[in-house]
Amino acid sequence: MTALTSLTLKAALDGLKAKQFSSMELTKAHIAAVEAARPLNAYILETPEAALASAEASDARLAKGEAGALEGAPLGIKDLFCTKDVRATACSKILGDFQPPYESTVTSNLWRDGALMLGKLNMDEFAMGSSNETSAFGPVVNPWRIAGSNKSLTPGGSSGGSASAVAADLCLGATATDTGGSIRQPAAFTGTVGIKPTYGRCSRWGVVAFASSLDQAGPIAKTVEDAAILLKSMSGHDPKDSTSLDIEVPDFASFVGKSVKGLRIGVPKEYRVDGMPAEIEKLWQDGINWLKEAGCEIVEVSLPHTKYALPAYYIVAPAEASSNLARYDGMRYGLRAEGGNLTEIYENTRAEGFGAEVKRRILIGTYVLSAGYYDAYYLKAQKVRRRIADDFEQAWQKCDALLTPTAPSAAFGLGENSNDPIAMYLNDVFTVTTNLAGLPSMSVPAGLDAQGLPLGLQIIGRPLDEGTVFSIGGAIEKAAGFAGKKAERWW
Helix, strand or coil: CHHHHCCCHHHHHHHHHCCCCCHHHHHHHHHHHHHHCHHHCCEEEECHHHHHHHHHHHHHHHHHCCCCCCCCCEEEEECCECECCECCCCCCHHHCCCCCCCCCHHHHHHHHCCCEEEEEECCCHHHCCCCCCCCCCCCCCCCCCCCCCCCCECCCCCCHHHHHHHHCCCCCEEEEEECCCCCHHHHHHHCCEEEECCCCCCCCCCECCCCCCCCEEEEEECCHHHHHHHHHHHCCCCCCCCCCCCCCCCCHHHHCCCCCCCCEEEEEHHHCCCCCCHHHHHHHHHHHHHHHHCCCEEEEECCHHHHHHHHHHHHHHHHHHHHHHHHCCCCCCCCCCCCCCHHHHHHHHHHHHCCHHHHHHHHHHHHHHCCCCHHHHHHHHHHHHHHHHHHHHHHCCCCCEEEEECCCCCCCECCCCCCCHHHHHHHHCCCHHHHHHCCCEEEEEEEECCCCCEEEEEEEECCCCHHHHHHHHHHHHHHHCCCCCCCCCCC
16 A cells, blocks of 8 residues: 555556556555554544545546546645635634635635545644644644654644645645745755745635735645646636636646756855855755756846845735734634623634734734834835845846755754744745745755755746746756655654
8 A cells, every 4th residue: 555655646647547546545545644644743634534435436537538637636735725614724723613615716626627635734823834833733743854863853834734744645745835935945844846836826715814915825746747737737717816817827747857958047146145054055056066967057146135035024924914814803703712892702712712923923913014113114025025026027137047945954853943933934034035026936855964854945937937947846856866765654
């Protein structure tokens, strides 16, 4: 059975079409793997009965030759996505046992193409966190460990459950979301591939909102090709989301394996930050050398407003969060605490329902939007955001894509940074710029550090140019030879 769970999504889809095994066999193998891996805490809700019923339906369609693009493939779904009649909590107590009466557009697209759901995946509460420690269901554990140590490591956040599940072969791929790095940083920490597409490529309808102008759905997968296959199904115009782009969805997988000869790859000088570990610096240089060998031209570019990206992000994102989370008042759904009057009910519900990090960000957001501070903070942050986008526009005059590290370190121990919000926020230093500018960016596993932990490289592309990102990602994946490297099973 383990042979089936270790397959890539592409190999599994090919095997199903060739009738080498059934969706029922594939699904049962994954259900057994999920049950055995409960110490990782990647899944907060398992749906084996629904998965087996879907697998049976998929096998019937495969037998008739009516297979969809993802027919019979078992996936994990981040708990930020609403799933019809299946609990969706954003890993917060405030949503209680909320069971949406509707399906998110992204998951609807996946079911339309024949995929099936193994369960809902753990995450930081309301996607606010970089270590998956703010979840009301407890932290997720990274399947990777430091060589010779049994210390529990973070899988990154907020999509820690998605990254951990993919890395531990608990699904063939997973949905995730990225507001400031929540797909790419967990992918880097777990040796998986994660892509945040161009803002508007995937519908946000039915995805619990954190910061609406930054949130974007994308996949975490085992390989660059698997990520391309998943993104094609997840993408598409949705009239229910006013920010959804009404454009054709390319066949992203067709770009993987394409020659990158002649592409100009930008290396932003501002990403060489003080205190960056020598291993990250070396990995970055390795990536540059691999792309040179593949025929790319390397050019240095400048993104002068990069140093303002993190402060701007931590004004814009909490401001939007404070507005979005005002809907959780205990009146219509989710948790309701008792109180002597309406104000007390609101106060008690929010005090009991929201975790410390969510409260912190709501307070920051409410502060920067308040009278007298709006111009000084929020308006200024939006102007900086515009300048960051302009920096990228200038860079595209000189290059076709950018190459940077994904995260400033490998995975760290659970609890190591949880009392230091600033240290935690610094995990997003290389990733927030693309959310502020709405650009596609992908993390590809590119090596191991001295302790045997995975490290990732980030490729940033022009707006709507995911194709080039996938081509470069495929070239790095091939050169790095990371494919097949797995965490040693300890759970």
